[in-house]
Amino acid sequence: MYTKDDILNQARKLGKMMAETEEVDFFKRAEAQIHENQTVREKMASLKSLQKQAVNFQNYGKEKALSMVEEKIKKVEEELDEMPIVSEFKEAQGEVNELLQMVSNSISNTVTNEIIESTGGNQLTGETGAAIENAPNTSGCSH
Template sequence: MEKLYSKDEIIAKAREIAIMIANTEQVEFFKRAEEQINENQKIRENIASLKSLQKQAVNFQQYGKERALGIIEGKIEKIQGDIDEVPIVQEFKQSQGEVNDLLQLVSNTIANTVTDEIIKATDGDVRRGETGSYIKNTTYEKL
């Protein structure tokens, strides 16, 4: 019989994987890009303006000031566009996407492997995604 793992052992291994992910090229680039963004005075000013306008937008929305809300939303869109045009911001967003993709890949790999292991352990059919108990308890029509 194979070793059974405790929840604590699995969490410890998950933390180990998290540390590995935190020490990848993608995360290192992400951290450097964020640092450069935070050091950029113009970007910081635009972000501060953006936050202020977003608060105003919430207030206008709550009080039903549709015309004022439309004007503020236009200003928000322009500032967001100005921020997004900065090359380091584009690189930051790209690296953020790459880190998210890596996390999604790890998550999907774990989920798919758990499913496959369950199917194999029950003498099922991995290609069909059916466990052995499903196969034994299902009648197939012969062609």
């Protein structure tokens, strides 16, 4: 039997391994470039300011002003998205998220399959042994 602490220790080891992958390295480089780029920093600061304005206008029911600020937000977001440095960062972020999702799915599937297998269930149908034992008799035979 393993304890939660055993599992968390293994998760930390796995996390350290993942932090040393090409995907994470690419992400770190892309993030550093983002922070070093004056134009990106200015646009991000502008975007944050506009978003705060939008929240204030929304809270005070200033629909026309809110609409105008939302248009400005959309324009700044489009300008950012057109910058190669930003699209590289988003791509790197997507790859890291994909890696995390892949590991999460693998763990989930392994746990599920182990439960099914250890209870004598059927992996093809996804039923545990308990589900199979308690299933209604559908063979057509009456006892």
